Amino acid sequence: xxxxxxxxxxxxxxxxxxxxxxxxxxxxxxxxxxxxxxxxxxxxxxxxxxxxxxxxxxxxxxxxxxxxxxxxxxxxxxxxxxxxxxxxxxxxxxxxxxxxxxxxxxxxxxxxxxxxxxxxxxxxxxxxxxxxxxxxxxxxxxxxxxxxxxxxxxxxxxxxxxxxxxxxxxxxxxxxxxxxxxxxxxxxxxxxxxxxxxxxxxxxxxxxxxxxxxxxxxxxxxxxxxxxxxxxxxxxxxxxxxxxxxxxxxx
Numbered sequence: 001x002x003x004x005x006x007x008x009x010x011x012x013x014x015x016x017x018x019x020x021x022x023x024x025x026x027x028x029x030x031x032x033x034x035x036x037x038x039x040x041x042x043x044x045x046x047x048x049x050x051x052x053x054x055x056x057x058x059x060x061x062x063x064x065x066x067x068x069x070x071x072x073x074x075x076x077x078x079x080x081x082x083x084x085x086x087x088x089x090x091x092x093x094x095x096x097x098x099x100x101x102x103x104x105x106x107x108x109x110x111x112x113x114x115x116x117x118x119x120x121x122x123x124x125x126x127x128x129x130x131x132x133x134x135x136x137x138x139x140x141x142x143x144x145x146x147x148x149x150x151x152x153x154x155x156x157x158x159x160x161x162x163x164x165x166x167x168x169x170x171x172x173x174x175x176x177x178x179x180x181x182x183x184x185x186x187x188x189x190x191x192x193x194x195x196x197x198x199x200x201x202x203x204x205x206x207x208x209x210x211x212x213x214x215x216x217x218x219x220x221x222x223x224x225x226x227x228x229x230x231x232x233x234x235x236x237x238x239x240x241x242x243x244x245x246x247x248x249x250x251x
Contacts, residue, residue: 005212006030008072010056010109011079012044013037016128016176019201020076020208025049032069035079056105057097062112071116074124074212077106082143095142102146107153114161123166124215126208127154131174131220134229135239158217167215171208173199174225 007024011017013035021033021044031049034056035041041051052068054061056079081101083094106127117123132140133147151170158168177198199221207219220226232239 004029005073006032006070007074007076008032008034008069008113009076009078010034010105011077011128012049012051013040015078016201016204016208017076017078018044019205020078021049022047023205023209030070032072034065056109057100059108062105062109066109066112071120072113073122074126075110075113076126076128076208077109078128079105080128080130082140082146084139084143086139087141090142098142098146099149102143103149103153106150110157117166118161118164121165123161123164124169124212125154125157125161125167126169126171126211128204129154129170129172129218131172131225131229134172134225135232168217169211169215170218171204171211171221172218172225172229173204173221175199176201176204 007021007029009017009021009031012021012033014037017033017035018040021031024031025044025048031044032052033041033044033049034052034054036053036055038053041049041053045051050069052065054065056062056065079101081098083090083098085094110125127150129150130143130147132144133149133151136144136148154168154170161168175198177200204221207221211219220229
């Protein structure tokens with residue numbers, strides 16, 4: 001990227017969000033970073049980022065954050081939570097927190113940022129979705145529902161913002177080798193089962209940088225999962241029946 005841009009990144013305290021912030025700072029861009037963990041934010045600040053510690057599920061903190069940051073050129077929603085559990089095991093708090101962080105917060109932040117960004121007739125929103133939003137699997141019902149909702153939201157948002165020369169990109173990765181997996185599944189079984197298929201953080205960061213330079217509608221990672229989701233859309237019952245023995249394994 002030749003032109004210096006202003007970025008706003010949620011979930012910048014770990015995983016993809018943190019690595020992306022470091023990458024953009026190294027390229028000389030202005031980065032506003034937010035998250036709940038103070039120490040990673042302090043490290044980003046030491047590297048040149050402007051930081052705003054915040055719990056975005058607290059709407060007062062969200063509004064205060066938006067009074068602080070500059071109007072961004074690019075917004076990256078990297079924050080996300082999830083817990084792998086059967087639907088009957090899920091607690092109300094688990095359901096509410098997952099939908100709040102993964103769906104409500106990005107939508108509410110976008111609503112608040114849009115008036116500022118639309119006046120400049122430019123901007124780019126990048127949402128970190130998931131292949132789970134396209135092809136759900138057992139023990140991921142709530143997480144899959146949150147990412148599926150994000151797909152519906154971004155599909156509509158993309159059409160609404162086109163007249164303003166603004167872009168909306170959704171990145172749909174498979175499992176990434178981040179602390180998210182350990183938090184979502186304390187047993188470690190999921191990480192073991194998908195070990196050789198895990199994406200690296202760097203792979204995802206590289207793709208995000210590419211779409212910042214050349215916006216596209218969506219990206220599936222790895223690429224062949226885009227084919228899988230299309231086949232699933234055409235033949236869901238068949239895929240569920242054939243894939244059941246892979247998806248559903250007794251604990």
